[in-house]
Amino acid sequence: MPEVETIRRDLLSVIFKKQIVRVDFLGMTRVFPEAALFRRRVQKLSVKDIRRVGKLLIFDLEKYQMMVHLKMTGQLVLKTRTDVISGGHPVKGLMELPNKFTRAIFYFKSGEELYFNDMRKFGYIKLVSPEEARKIIAPYGVDPLTNDFSQDFWRAVTKKYGRSIVKHFLLRQTPISGLGNIYVDEACFRAKIRPTRLLGSLTPKEQGDLYKGIRRVLELSIANRGTSFNTYRGADGAKGVFYKFLHVYGRNKEKCRKCKTPIVKVRVAGRGTHYCPTCQV
DNA sequence: GGCGTTGTTGGGGA
DNA sequence: TTCCCCAACAACGC
Numbered sequence: 001m002p003e004v005e006t007i008r009r010d011l012l013s014v015i016f017k018k019q020i021v022r023v024d025f026l027g028m029t030r031v032f033p034e035a036a037l038f039r040r041r042v043q044k045l046s047v048k049d050i051r052r053v054g055k056l057l058i059f060d061l062e063k064y065q066m067m068v069h070l071k072m073t074g075q076l077v078l079k080t081r082t083d084v085i086s087g088g089h090p091v092k093g094l095m096e097l098p099n100k101f102t103r104a105i106f107y108f109k110s111g112e113e114l115y116f117n118d119m120r121k122f123g124y125i126k127l128v129s130p131e132e133a134r135k136i137i138a139p140y141g142v143d144p145l146t147n148d149f150s151q152d153f154w155r156a157v158t159k160k161y162g163r164s165i166v167k168h169f170l171l172r173q174t175p176i177s178g179l180g181n182i183y184v185d186e187a188c189f190r191a192k193i194r195p196t197r198l199l200g201s202l203t204p205k206e207q208g209d210l211y212k213g214i215r216r217v218l219e220l221s222i223a224n225r226g227t228s229f230n231t232y233r234g235a236d237g238a239k240g241v242f243y244k245f246l247h248v249y250g251r252n253k254e255k256c257r258k259c260k261t262p263i264v265k266v267r268v269a270g271r272g273t274h275y276c277p278t279c280q281v
Numbered sequence: 282g283g284c285g286t287t288g289t290t291g292g293g294g295a
Numbered sequence: 296t297t298c299c300c301c302a303a304c305a306a307c308g309c
Contacts, residue, residue, distance in 0.1 A: 003288085029304095030303085055289075055290095069289080069290085070288090071288085071290075072288050072289055072304090073288080073304085073305080073306095118304095119305055119306075120287095120303070120304040120305055120306090121303065121304055121305085122302095122304070171289090171290095173290080181287095181288060181289085182288065227288085249288095269299090270300065270301085272286075272287080
């Protein structure tokens with residue numbers, strides 16, 4: 001989610017109110033409606049806003065909404081006359097545009113080009129009516145960075161889902177949306193609890209610490225332009241550098257930054273799950 | 282070279 | 296209904 005939010009902000013700063021004149025699809029499998037109709041409909045539409053729901057990007061294009069999900073390996077890369085602003089999951093040595101993973105190219109009247117690259121073809125682009133858009137976003141839960149993510153809300157949902165495993169609960173996207181594998185593990189580290197715990201087993205203090213940990217890890221990552229991209233380039237040259245602050249994710253067998261105990265990796269809810277067996281109980 | 286792993290999530294089967 | 300697993304696909308590390 002911090003990566004998607006960073007992309008949202010970067011794109012909006014450049015293509016706000018800009019008009020799309022053309023889109024090309026190249027081996028794009030998950031596009032709706034089918035390419036020919038999509039191309040016809042999107043022509044001459046302007047970007048009124050770009051929003052984020054969970055990890056889903058929504059481009060408000062007048063009478064249509066364009067929903068873009070990057071999934072595991074999607075990128076949105078913006079080429080202006082003078083600069084390349086990119087976001088998403090990087091692929092080494094393949095930042096020339098277009099490249100072998102470019103699946104869609106949006107051309108703007110003002111000259112910018114927006115590239116959708118997706119190595120594994122999991123991502124999708126859908127052009128839908130506002131009603132259909134509402135249906136798509138309906139299942140998403142509360143965003144942890146909004147005021148809706150209140151202490152009262154947190155107390156209520158942790159009570160309701162007491163029999164769920166923490167890892168599983170936080171990854172579900174409902175009743176809380178936006179947390180991915182990295183941030184769940186990092187939030188649990190900050191709360192000093194193992195992701196394998198049952199939510200209902202948390203003490204009031206642990207519950208409060210997890211609440212704060214979720215907020216803190218997301219805010220900190222956004223402030224650092226996300227974890228996953230090393231190809232990030234803004235006009236100021238800033239890169240996504242949150243990987244420098246990771247305590248457990250991707251650090252299997254490495255020493256805990258706090259206590260030097262080797263980080264442990266297990267499988268929970270089908271996902272690689274990392275924790276410090278000393279710091280986290 | 283082969284095998285297991287990878288940031289997501291929805292849909293199918295148990 | 297609910298839970299679990301896996302496909303969708305390609306690259307990379309061990």
